[in-house]
Structures are given as structure tokens and as C-alpha cells.
Amino acid sequence: MAFVGFEESHEVRQLAKSLIDEHHPHLKDAIEHIGFYIREGSSKWAGKAKKCTAFERHMTDYMLFVFVNKESWKAMNKKQRAALVDHELCHFTRVKWEEPDPKDARNWITVYGPADDPDSWGIREHDVEEFSEIIERHGLWDTGIESFAAVVREADHQLNIDDVNRITRVK
């Protein structure tokens, strides 16, 4: 049987921390509840996000996991690594509601479910999903994919077919 190994990664955690500070307010107080692991062994994906089962919580004390494939990680540059980890963090959702600000009742603030309560956490699927060969053959044919492309155009780079292949390999 092919070897599979897991190692907690300080490097991935540090990168996630800076991405959370900038883009994921719902994860700010939850970073210690997320386990970041490099997975050694062949896999079809570059990264994976998952909500822990009760047994995984028991074993690790984490609520959520991010896995990164070791080979992919080694092959990626700094920007690609940031995109991968940012992508995985986008899969995590958290229960939230609006409440009047105790400091100023005219304002409403967003309150999140407790970080240590499993019921606070969920996983969301991609906004856009498509086979790379369909994009290769037909371009960005669907309206959902067009709005995705608009976001990509706003981002500071072109979506070339290598990017598409890479994005579709990410889980």
C-alpha cells in the first residue's frame, strides 16, 4: 500500500493567519480550532477543507481541518500557495446573526456562533464548478462562470488554462 503521512504545518498556519486577518473575519477568533496539515502521498487534490467528525475532534481538539498535498505545495510559488490556502478557508462557514451594538444601540454588529461549538461550523461548496476540458472547449459559457470570470478579471491576473487546471484540481 502506498505511503500516506500527515504533519502539522506551522508554515501553512502562518499563511492562513495572515489571510484570515485580511479576508476571513469569521475565522479571526478560531485559528486555534483549525488544524493545518501537510499530507504526504499521492492525491487528486492540492488542498482540502473539512469539518471534523466527533471522533476527529476527540483525537485532535480541532473543529476544522485544512490539508495540503506535499507535492503540490513544493511545486507552488508564494502566490499560488496563498491562493490555495485562501481557497480552502473559503470552504468554512460559521453561524452568525446581527445584534444591536452594546456600545451604540443604533448600530448593528455581526455576532458569530461559539468557535468551540461544532454546530457553529459548516462547509460550503464552490460558487463555480466546471470541468477544465469544458472551459478549454467552450470558454466561460455559463452566466455563473462569466461572473466568476469578472471577479478573476478584477483580480490582478489573467485566467489562463494552467490556472483553470490548477483551480479545478483544488478541492
Ligand SMILES: [Zn+2]
Ligand atoms: Zn474547494
